[in-house]
Amino acid sequence: MQKKIVSIVGARPNFMKIAPIHRAFQKVDTSKYVNTILHTGQHYDAKMSDAFFADLDMPTPSYFLGVGSGSHAVQTAKTMIELEKVFIEDRPDLVLVPGDVNSTLAATIVATKMGIPVGHIESGLRSFDRTMPEELNRIATDVLSDILFVTEQSGLDNLIKEGIDSSKVHFVGNTMIDSLHYALPKADTKSTLEQLGLTKKAFGLITIHRPSNVDEPQQLEMILKVLQKLSESIVVVFPIHPRTRKNIELFGLQNYVENTNQFKLIDPQGYVDFLNLMRYSTFVMTDSGGIQEETTALQVPCVTIRTTTERPSTVDIGTNILIDPNYDTMISTVLPIVDGKIKQGAIPPKWDGNASERVVEIVTTFLQN
Ligand code: UD1
Numbered sequence: 001m002q003k004k005i006v007s008i009v010g011a012r013p014n015f016m017k018i019a020p021i022h023r024a025f026q027k028v029d030t031s032k033y034v035n036t037i038l039h040t041g042q043h044y045d046a047k048m049s050d051a052f053f054a055d056l057d058m059p060t061p062s063y064f065l066g067v068g069s070g071s072h073a074v075q076t077a078k079t080m081i082e083l084e085k086v087f088i089e090d091r092p093d094l095v096l097v098p099g100d101v102n103s104t105l106a107a108t109i110v111a112t113k114m115g116i117p118v119g120h121i122e123s124g125l126r127s128f129d130r131t132m133p134e135e136l137n138r139i140a141t142d143v144l145s146d147i148l149f150v151t152e153q154s155g156l157d158n159l160i161k162e163g164i165d166s167s168k169v170h171f172v173g174n175t176m177i178d179s180l181h182y183a184l185p186k187a188d189t190k191s192t193l194e195q196l197g198l199t200k201k202a203f204g205l206i207t208i209h210r211p212s213n214v215d216e217p218q219q220l221e222m223i224l225k226v227l228q229k230l231s232e233s234i235v236v237v238f239p240i241h242p243r244t245r246k247n248i249e250l251f252g253l254q255n256y257v258e259n260t261n262q263f264k265l266i267d268p269q270g271y272v273d274f275l276n277l278m279r280y281s282t283f284v285m286t287d288s289g290g291i292q293e294e295t296t297a298l299q300v301p302c303v304t305i306r307t308t309t310e311r312p313s314t315v316d317i318g319t320n321i322l323i324d325p326n327y328d329t330m331i332s333t334v335l336p337i338v339d340g341k342i343k344q345g346a347i348p349p350k351w352d353g354n355a356s357e358r359v360v361e362i363v364t365t366f367l368q369n
């Protein structure tokens with residue numbers, strides 16, 4: 001009988017983790033295994049969602065729950081209520097959940113309570129900072145999951161320390177990097193830089209959206225002052241997350257983000273355009289999780305404005321530097337990079353573009369038993 005796998009996506013970073021897995025499932029016997037995509041609708045703006053499906057050649061999701069925004073409890077609960085209906089009507093044999101967003105946790109709770117096995121993509125990562133909602137999502141998802149797919153050595157170490165049965169844990173590499181390999185030829189065909197009036201390796205790329213950096217007026221203002229200061233030395237490109245844009249307006253900080261030749265505030269970018277911006281930037285400054293990994297894979301300097309990372313291989317092996325998000329440290333770290341003093345890095349093990357094939361092999365073996 002055909003086995004049904006449902007892959008859950010909800011927020012922007014999920015799409016690139018699932019797209020290559022979906023593609024890898026097309027290469028196995030489709031009379032035996034079918035993977036369908038379920039979109040919770042946690043991210044709903046076209047620029048935060050639809051653009052990624054097109055760039056990654058993902059099919060239209062078979063289910064769209066349209067849960068939208070809300071407090072953590074509201075968003076998670078709404079997702080659970082809607083997901084349960086789908087799983088009752090069309091019971092999957094296995095559910096795949098990527099990453100650490102609220103949709104990930106919601107799907108894990110619903111599936112495991114229904115006795116449906118869960119495979120967690122990007123398991124074992126820990127920032128050891130329980131003020132981050134993502135850290136709580138990671139811990140709870142890992143405890144409940146039946147198959148734990150790990151991207152880097154620290155993931156293995158953390159899960160074993162937490163007492164997870166090692167037979168459930170598989171070091172497969174990074175499916176997000178599979179997407180990066182897949183999209184590079186497409187990126188070559190796009191004139192992202194020309195359209196924005198940018199020159200290769202002559203701009204810094206900024207992303208910020210973490211509540212700890214953008215929900216406090218003083219912290220957000222400080223970061224915007226840093227961007228102003230940096231723009232005196234190099235062109236600053238700032239694709240803005242909706243959370244950050246809303247807060248800039250709410251706190252009356254619009255005067256810091258006026259467009260000039262040196263400062264470019266732009267909408268959130270699609271995957272392929274953002275890939276071009278990353279790979280041709282002089283440096284990236286970010287508080288994102290996935291961008292730390294993508295810059296390591298692209299060997300582009302990355303300054304992460306967080307005191308912890310759940311992705312230590314990007315620091316130990318890759319091009320990432322962690323810093324305190326304060327004015328002096330940010331300026332004194334970035335300006336030398338602008339002057340060419342950059343940290344060299346290597347590619348972590350199994351970030352080779354083939355992680356998704358390894359995931360599919362393990363899932364199909366699991367479903368045979
Ligand atoms: C979520 C994830 C975070 C991930 C990030 C990537 C959780 C807990 N957080 O954070 O781990 O790094 O996505 O972007 O799941 N909004 C829009 N349009 C959208 C989506 C959001 O306007 O398409 C606005 C809403 O006002 C919303 C706010 O942005 O309240 C935050 O969205 P939410 O999904 O709650 O969390 P993110 O900050 O995006």
